Amino acid sequence: MKILTLLWVSILLLGLHVAVAQKNAGSYSIHGIIADSASHKPLIFMTVHLLKGSDLALKVDYSRADGSFSFTGLQAGTYSLAIQGVGYKTRKIPVELTDSVQKTVELGIVALPPDMMGLKEVVVAGTKQIVKQEIDRITYDLQADPESKVLSVLDMMRKVPLLSLDADNNILMKGNSDFKILINGKPSSMMERNYKDILRTMPASSIERIEVITSPPAKYDAEGLAGIINIITTKKLDNGYNGSVNVSERFPTGGPGLGGSVSAKLGKFGISAFGGANLNNNRTVRGGIQRITTGLQPTELLQEGTTESKSRTAYIGYEMSYEIDTLNLVSTQFNLNGNRSEGTMIQTSDLMSSAVHLQGYTLENTNTGKGNGVDASVNYQRSFRSDKNRLLTFSYRYLTYETKQNNDLSITNRENYTMPNYRQENDQRFSEQTLQVDYVHPGKRHQLEAGLKGILRDNNSDFQNSAADSVTHQYVIQPMLSNRFRNTQNVFGGYTTYQYTLKNWGVKAGLRIEQTVIDADFISVDSKVKRTYFNLIPSVSVNRKFKNNSALNLAYTQRIQRPGIYQLNPFVDRSNPNFERTGNPDLRPAVVNDIQVTFSGTGKIQLNTGLGFTFFRDLVFPVSVYDSTTTITRTSYGNTGTAKLPNLYVTINYPLTKQWNVSVNSRAAYGMVQGLVNGVLIKNEGLMYNVALSTNYKLPKEWRLTANLQMNGRGVNLQGTTNSMVSTSFSVNKDLIKDKVSIGGSISNPFRKYRENLASTFGPDFQQTNFRWDYFRSFTFSLNYKFGKLRESIIKNKRGIRNDDVQSGN
Template identity: 25%
Template sequence: MKKITIFFFLIGISVYAQKPQKITISGKIIEASSNQPLEYATLILTSLKTKKVTGGVTDINGKFSIDVPKGPYNMKVEFIGFKTKQLPQKTLSENTNLGTIALKEDTETLDEVEIIAEKSTVEIRLDKKIYNVGKDMTIKGGNASDVLDNVPSVNVDAEGAVSLRGNENVRILIDGKPSALVGLNGTDALRNLPADAIEKVEVITSPSARYDAEGTAGILNIILRKGKVTGFNGSLNLSAGNPDLFQLSGNLNYRTKKFNIFTNLGYSFRNGPGNSFSDFTNLENGIITDFRTEDRTFQRKNNNYNGSLGLEYYLNDNSSITGTFFYRDNNGDDTATNITNFLDANRISLNEITRIENESEDGVNKQFSLNYANNLDDDGQKLTIDFQISDNNENEFSDITDNNTLSELNSQFTKSTNTLFQVDYVLPIGEKHQLELGHKSEFQDLNSDFRVRDANGNPLTPDPSNNIDFKQNIYAHYAQFGSKYDKFSYLLGLRVETTEIDLLLINTGEESDKNFTQVFPTVNLGYELNDTDNITLGYSRRLRRPRFWFLNPFETRSSATAVFKGNPDLTPTFTNSYDLGYITRLGKLTLNSSVYYQRSTDLIRPVSIIEERIVNGQPTNVFVRQPLNLNSEDRYGFELTTNYNPLKWMRLSTTFNYFKFMTDEFSFTSTATDGTEITTLLPEVNNDSWFVRFNSRITLPAKIQWQTRVRYRGPQENAQGKRDGIFVTNLAFSKDLFKEKATLVLNVNDLFNGRIRRSQTFNPSQENPSTIADQEFQWRERQITLSFTYRFNQKKKRERPQREYDGGEAF
């Protein structure tokens, strides 16, 4: 190990010795009218000797620090929507601070500013990667799930579950905080958030201490659009598609020197068909005894209204206060038809049952947030205070008929109140150091009342109804210190979180309390080998707290032979994550790679057991799926992302991710509804999987943009089954109209209608009788969408040409 370290050290010295001596140029860029710092403003330096263009971008505090060779330079500052500022020609011979540079808005080119940009580059930070949604045509008319599914490292499966590098335990934030936009059911809520409301997504695989410790895979932070241009501007989007889809959304913004008003409004209607098929094979002593098939079709109608209104008021040149109110009303009417066929060993039908579940769901989400930000001085000292309260209500009603006879009347009433308070303080120390301190408190108070009644309104025997009270309080404190020495940057942090969980099963009076305090260290290191090569190393300790739907022990009712129920005895999963990244730029080709490793204990995984129950008077093997804490898991993988722009009219990108996971052998005993104890042994798992994504954007004649996105997720196995690979292709064509004030997009999602999850589930060591289940599931079928977007006082901005930047990356 020592020899390897010396080897890399000597390489670094050799590379450095071959380069001319460099000096550091620093300063700050602000907006002239408000004195607010401008993040991502660009300082461009052109060498008068070599004609080479170098430069860098500002950080969140408007600061830049760039290393350049000594010599004479032309210098200018650029920012979209602002007048370019030419600085005096200067010969740089020593470290130089250019001071504070103020940019004025360019009112003559205001209509050439676009909130929806054509950005295709990735912003790399020590603790995250930022992917700009930009002009991604394949998500037009889509939703947040579609956006996430197009982000490198992220996958969204057929049921809408989001995974990061193959791990589904990912924390999803909106504008850096938990949000009512995610709601009680995160999967459904993401499907109701329009893609046009999203500006960028931060992928945080090695979170620093400023972020929540929740999410063993990492964090996905969705940044919503907000207007930044003085005056009144906005855009409207109209989308229609097949299967039935209609969506109308708009974002409006009015900004003056003293305040900024912004709003996002939207309405969507979807009528989405889906289907699934299950084939159960029952065996005894290895011999097939009978079969059972379940053929399901889903018809989901959904009306969704959402709107947000925000006001940012500038108290003075350095501080502002922002209030935002969000409201969503979601109404769904779903029909699930399940035809169950019982067959003998020769596949001759013995009995057929048609089970129809009609469900109506009404959900209202409200959230109010208040933010205070104060730039205490010009050096980057900053204080922010956030307060947020949200109220989520969901009411569900369903009736179930078996062979045209009403058998059940079900209802569920869920109410959750969430409160957040957060304080963050940033203190720069000198030119290269920064200290951050913060506190965060989160409080959740939830009640879920699930009632099952027969056709006459009477409880069943036994009664599967369930009513729970769930309370979770989290108190967090963090400190982190970052610095930069020449080419080396580091960010070290420590976060302490205290968790209090109280679960009360009102029907039985059972109560479960879990209180614990844990320490979560974080380390993020970065080193610039040269102008085009960078290395990063990250470590973080994370956890996964069981959500209330994993703790609630009630059973689902849409199928009598395949049910899911929660487990109130679940404990958190803890994970240690390591990430080594390398990025290089070779002309028009950018390569971003990383190797990662995760060690998890008390792993939470859904596990299937088989119980023999009486269904319609007949003994039947029933799959019961329940989350359990397994022993541990080791997971490691490799990820490579490439961006290649060989021609002005062609852009290509690819993401490849390979991961391997190993879990220990695990044995558990469960009690069936009739009191029988069932012992199941899960064997050791040593398996792998992979996924790849390819994207191309080509400019055709008549300035028609053609985008193709292809992705494949490889097969995967675990202790109780296996899953086939999934291949999906999306196509989109775009044409600008009315002097680029409008855009028309035709988008085909899942061109070959292949987004189907095919899996096999079995119980390898459970006592006979045994059952093998072959299943197919398709959440939604191929979607064709036509979208029209019109912008007023906005136009598509031209993409800034890429340059070789000598440094300029902030920690």
């Protein structure tokens, strides 16, 4: 804490020095920063004409990497500025330089609205830039992709650089399932439990863009080995209102869905909301497990059966802001979500040894689940008269969610199998409180940021196993197979970040300090464990701009992985008696070092490519061990692994003609992992890749056709692999009323009705394959309606709570 105090004091003193120095400007001058009116991102290479009167050009300047421009050495008089840029509307600003005391005019942020028709004097014909490379992130503009009117946010993730979907529609970021998802830069309870249910419900038409933060700066919490995915909902908010509504139907798997967003502004009040709901019906699928063991008594276990399930999901998010005056702003957020699920599995099990039938039974598992989440936050932002981009922000946030899982298992057709019918119930609750303060001090070429943060987490689990009495058939709780568990995790951190821009160069460097205090209470056995971890997390990014908005980035960052309640909870899931799953409360945080070199070019061909190397240590891996005495395979988690991952990605967007466009999103990596399993060193390696090819063609009368091809190579982990996958989809959409009403339809995998999904696992004395035939073909229809008209953007907090330090619960 002494280190944090020194950092905080030094930054305040430096900020005071800069503020005083800026007040001593000499001759007349004009300064400003040009930014996009929708995204508030600085704009580079915008042309700024200094005019005498209204039309006599005296000087010209160009905005720099941070969006800044300036004119100095000016005489007193009346001037005007004409600001122009390709893809943006021209804006004129009158400037009076007549005050003998105040000789410097600070215009602050000058917002330019996008204009696809270009400048007044020049008509620019071209496609809107879909992918943008920034110093620490890659942005994918969903509004520039016509398929956003047809598909869900989850489906669109296939097109986003560095993102892909596996066979179970889990998102992978740089091939890794450990990342954090934010909504509008903030964590949300709807992304903490099962993001797939929410994202497959969320229409892409209600989303403005997706940011892949590949090298998170020090202001972000250090968790998320791969990085952060930030989903920005459409927020072009002015006096008045606007919104969109999307209705869809997906069959034979899936179901109806409804989603949308609305925004409004009245004077100093601004509100926005987004929400959705859907039904998801999965058709009956076949699957099973084959396990072969070695040793003194080799065995072969074969389980086969069918599974069917359905779920219901709903969510709503709400934001409100109130501008007290030009220097003070208060905003609040509130999110609510819930889901319900139910399913049935019927499975036969046969255990053989040397052609001798050792054991057999039929298992029927009826399961139900439900989850609810809510989070709310309040933010106060104070800016300063000397520079309104100088900010002091105080934030508080509360989040909680709970899940309930129930399994009712009945066993019939028994052969040498004595386990009674049983039930298992697991209630998990998670709550989190966060307090945070941030300070931002900008300068002409530099920016300082600092902050302090405290996160208080509380995890609780109550697991009960009940067995049917052989005489009364009543279910009786089994104390030895049940447990109650509580885990508190408190994280205290501070950070400082410095960003400097000089001509075409930009540097952002930072250091984050975090201390984690963990208390685990095994209530059932009256045992407690306490651990403390201290981490120093550096990050640095260097950016070099070239002509035509091309850029080269070099970034290094260190990240950590704190295990969540899913990995820590010691309850034993026996929903399949031969394969048990449990958590490990002794897990430690894992550390990853990542270095990336990326290049982006924005000519006729939009190109983003990168080369990187990632090194993991103490990596949390699922660990499977076979017990020959019980013939049970138990899977838990352990800090057993190290991994090396050189990787390459290439993203291309190329307009062949004005009507025809092609894009490619590809990534390749060679994974090398090793770790101890049951005292034996296991190594595994292999090439992993994914390629998403998309092409769309614009027909007359606002019709548009799109075709997609996705190829995923096999996945590699410590103890196994998953098989490769090829999928296709075709979509068509039409604007009935341009920019207002559109309809669309798509078909996925028309050439294959089913897909075999294989996952192989091996250990010192066993090898097993999980197989499943998923229903692969589906049809989707959607109707999208946009309404409203706005003029002046809502002012929102530029800083707030971002708890991106606990991994997603995949």
